[in-house]
Amino acid sequence: MRDGDALSEVCRRLGPAIYRRCLKILRNPDEAADACQKVYMQLVRHRSRLPPEPEQLRWVYVVATRVCFAQLRDDAWETASGAELNHDAPAPTDSFAEVADRQMALKALSCATEHERMVAWLVLVDGHSQEEAAELLSLSRKTVGKRIQLFLANARRGVFE
């Protein structure tokens, strides 16, 4: 199968799910489009080794998650100061809840590693069990448990101190 064929077939079927995944994590259509294209590239690269069709959604879900978290490089999570938030945030309404959450977020996340964030995201935001998150990321259940604990400990320190 030529690259173009492989790409268009999978994209027709799974493209919307890939885009939704990227948009959910990145929250910005342009960033999500960039990430989507990176996922497409990986699909093309792996076209001869793709899992059977019923498992492909799961495969692109994990690839998209990794691509998005790689796109959110460490320094980008950490560089903005609280003062910049109000100016830079695109949200039309800077409600108390959003600003408070963002301020707490910066504190909570500045100590977390990319892997802690990804594990925390899968479990806390996407609603996977720790077992599922471990399976998706090919990690041991123990490692996932440890990363969640670390993340929550940091979050608790950041939020309640």
Added chain:
Amino acid sequence: MNAARTAQCPSDLALEEHLLHANPATARHIAGCAHCQTWERSAAEASRAFARENPRWMATTQARSRPLPRWAPLLPAAALAAAALFFLRSPPPESPLYATKGEELTVYIGGQGAPRAATQGERVRPGEALRFQVAPGAAAFVWIASVDSTGAVSRLVPAEGTTPLAVDGTQLLPGSAVLDAAEGPERIWAVMSREPLSWAVVEQALQGSPVRDSTTVQIPGARTATVLLERGAP
């Protein structure tokens, strides 16, 4: 405001699988779940955006390298932190946020300056926002509502959907309520129950209750906690 994920909600991957191959159990869950209905609506919206934009992306499938706008990572950070908050159980007792430590309902007021925990009769200015923390002590279903001086009831949390929030332990609830310019007393109620109560039951129980007297409200099968606020400029 978005309804919070419940312990029964399928994972995002399971919801995506349901969109590809409809699953009756998932469909039944979605029919009764505000969070998953919101998820479905935003999924449909994203699909429309995808259909509009995808041909252009396909034409340029090549990783573009643009510097990441500063604010982009802050939004997922906020979502993750909000979720973390939701999951944080029993924060340390020395926490300064616990101005009304031990209460089942804590109302935080945010506006100018740092958020503060309301004391009974606290004055709240127009435009200030409220957030709610509940500590039902065990797993419970929670509605947050307010009653003004005329006895009119407003539903605050969850703002939409048909079921109350499922809460386990001490939780800062997602979302906030912003006050308009009305003046006078306003009583915030947390209604907590083992079994989920419908909003109609809660509304009927609170409707017309005297704002300054919290002893008249009785809801069978539920416990209540309340904070009185005084609205208007000082």
